[in-house]
Amino acid sequence: MKNINKERRRFIQKSSLALSSTIFSKWLSANPAVIKNHKNYQFKADVEIEIIARSANIQILKSGPTTRVQKFYANLLKGPKNSLQHLKGNYLGPILNFTQGQKVRIYFKNQLSEASIIHWHGLHVPQASDGHPMYSIPEQQQYIYEFEVLNRAGTSFYHSHSHQLTAEQVYYGLAGLIIVTDEYEKKLELPDGEYDLPLVIQDRQFNQRNQLLYSNHMPVRMTGFLGDNILVNGKPNIEFNVKSRAYRFRALNGSNSRIYKLAWDDGEPLIAIGTDAGLLERPVTKPYIMLAPGERVDLWLDFSGMDLNTERKLISLPFSGAMPPMMEMHQGRKSKMGMHGMMMNSNLAHGEQFSIARFKISVKTSNSPRLPDKLVTFNRFSENMIDNANKPIPMGISMQPMKPQLNKRSFQMYDVTDFETVELGSYKKISIFHDHGQQSERQGRGGMMGKGMMGKGMMFSMAHPIHMHGQQFQILSRKMEGMRKAAYETVKDGFIDSGWKDTVLVMPGEEIEVIKPFQDYKGLFLYHCHNLEHEDLGMMRQFKIV
Numbered sequence: 001m002k003n004i005n006k007e008r009r010r011f012i013q014k015s016s017l018a019l020s021s022t023i024f025s026k027w028l029s030a031n032p033a034v035i036k037n038h039k040n041y042q043f044k045a046d047v048e049i050e051i052i053a054r055s056a057n058i059q060i061l062k063s064g065p066t067t068r069v070q071k072f073y074a075n076l077l078k079g080p081k082n083s084l085q086h087l088k089g090n091y092l093g094p095i096l097n098f099t100q101g102q103k104v105r106i107y108f109k110n111q112l113s114e115a116s117i118i119h120w121h122g123l124h125v126p127q128a129s130d131g132h133p134m135y136s137i138p139e140q141q142q143y144i145y146e147f148e149v150l151n152r153a154g155t156s157f158y159h160s161h162s163h164q165l166t167a168e169q170v171y172y173g174l175a176g177l178i179i180v181t182d183e184y185e186k187k188l189e190l191p192d193g194e195y196d197l198p199l200v201i202q203d204r205q206f207n208q209r210n211q212l213l214y215s216n217h218m219p220v221r222m223t224g225f226l227g228d229n230i231l232v233n234g235k236p237n238i239e240f241n242v243k244s245r246a247y248r249f250r251a252l253n254g255s256n257s258r259i260y261k262l263a264w265d266d267g268e269p270l271i272a273i274g275t276d277a278g279l280l281e282r283p284v285t286k287p288y289i290m291l292a293p294g295e296r297v298d299l300w301l302d303f304s305g306m307d308l309n310t311e312r313k314l315i316s317l318p319f320s321g322a323m324p325p326m327m328e329m330h331q332g333r334k335s336k337m338g339m340h341g342m343m344m345n346s347n348l349a350h351g352e353q354f355s356i357a358r359f360k361i362s363v364k365t366s367n368s369p370r371l372p373d374k375l376v377t378f379n380r381f382s383e384n385m386i387d388n389a390n391k392p393i394p395m396g397i398s399m400q401p402m403k404p405q406l407n408k409r410s411f412q413m414y415d416v417t418d419f420e421t422v423e424l425g426s427y428k429k430i431s432i433f434h435d436h437g438q439q440s441e442r443q444g445r446g447g448m449m450g451k452g453m454m455g456k457g458m459m460f461s462m463a464h465p466i467h468m469h470g471q472q473f474q475i476l477s478r479k480m481e482g483m484r485k486a487a488y489e490t491v492k493d494g495f496i497d498s499g500w501k502d503t504v505l506v507m508p509g510e511e512i513e514v515i516k517p518f519q520d521y522k523g524l525f526l527y528h529c530h531n532l533e534h535e536d537l538g539m540m541r542q543f544k545i546v
């Protein structure tokens with residue numbers, strides 16, 4: 001008990017230090033972050049799960065010592081048995097299987113030696129169950145989440161969301177998949193059971209003793225941490241033994257900053273049936289699919305007609321624009337010396353080609369489900385549903401030295417601007433764009449790069465995956481301007497804009513307009529860059545729904 005109190009005090013000190021004292025006192029009375037550790041007896045849960053975060057030793061690499069990780073363990077206290085799907089010997093948390101309409105209560109127990117909180121990325125839940133960092137709990141404490149599953153069928157994921165600890169905690173293992181199903185999906189008879197598999201893609205670095213390496217150095221954090229070892233579902237060099245039939249693979253980019261350009265190695269196009277937390281209206285065929293941190297894509301991988309023991313590889317194709325131009329140049333040379341070494345942080349450059357997973361036909365069958373022409377129906381959002389068509393909510397991306405920001409502001413626990421305040425029930429147009437303007441002017445005149453050639457804005461221009469909590473949005477338009485058109489050419493055919501999104505990759509020079517609904521719950525809901533190093537550096541803001 002004494003110990004808990006001491007920890008609690010330390011935590012409170014730490015969190016109040018993180019806020020400027022004026023803002024803290026101004027908001028403390030208005031917005032007390034009530035750590036929810038009592039259950040609401042009125043809330044009749046269909047599913048009750050206990051999730052424990054603690055450190056563990058897991059055999060990740062095939063030989064040698066186990067790796068120290070942080071891991072979500074879970075026990076099902078109430079509800080259908082398949083609500084939890086444990087992945088044996090894995091640092092990833094179990095897969096949570098929910099059905100639309102279910103009421104879920106989760107007891108989160110923090111047994112780490114630092115603060116933590118879980119966010120259900122993709123789920124539309126009340127503020128108090130959304131894992132806002134204000135609810136971060138110290139070690140040995142408990143947080144109780146209660147929410148109804150309002151989402152339609154789709155793939156989401158849960159991960160830690162403790163401010164300034166998110167990147168590290170996710171990297172060390174605190175993440176897992178969430179699968180939601182509903183009535184409409186069941187009627188489609190999509191591949192299920194052993195034919196519906198996760199494809200969680202993450203990059204990691206290991207040292208000689210098989211321990212995870214992570215770097216907190218500012219140059220690394222400014223571009224994002226990259227690993228040189230590609231793990232799928234928590235394993236390196238993964239090979240799936242498949243039957244010669246169609247499968248559903250739920251791909252999630254769970255990496256801190258690496259973007260993937262998914263493709264078949266034999267040049268066959270990829271087929272997607274879903275995007276972030278939702279099925280598409282109809283399947284989409286793409287030569288390749290861009291998958292940025294936080295994004296999901298439901299893939300229809302069809303091995304029909306392939307011969308026994310033949311193989312197919314899912315790879316990431318080369319592309320550019322993920323990094324600032326100067327660093328891409330250095331990456332190209334693969335130099336790790338001197339200044340370059342400081343800026344680069346991985347042997348596997350961002351945008352380089354590599355293999356992700358191999359699929360080997362181990363059973364021949366002629367019995368395969370057919371790809372449906374139509375999947376689900378949903379309303380397309382249009383400009384006449386919104387009241388701010390000519391005045392979109394801005395999300396300006398900028399990179400100040402050591403400070404990636406949104407609208408030239410950094411995250412403050414309770415800080416909300418006027419334009420971040422939206423009415424409950426409204427639909428808003430949001431414009432996400434690169435806002436390096438002023439910087440590049442100033443830099444252009446007196447600066448080192450010379451005007452018109454490469455202003456500072458452009459020097460720092462890189463791709464950012466922008467994520468918004470709450471309900472999924474729809475993409476209205478994309479515009480590409482600016483100097484990095486050549487980079488854009490390498491990625492532009494890989495975006496799926498016809499489905500639900502909660503995370504969208506914004507390439508350098510790109511402006512994306514979306515329409516987002518703000519229904520059901522009042523309160524504070526975050527939006528941020530899902531490059532987790534950027535998020536922790538403060539590239540995060542929030543909406544206040546009133």
Ligand code: C2O
Pocket residue numbers: 119121159161294467469526528530
């Ligand atoms: Cu997946 Cu606020 O994050």
Ligand code: CU
Pocket residue numbers: 119120121122467468469470
């Ligand atoms: Cu989220």
Ligand code: CU
Pocket residue numbers: 404463464465529530531534535539
């Ligand atoms: Cu970013």
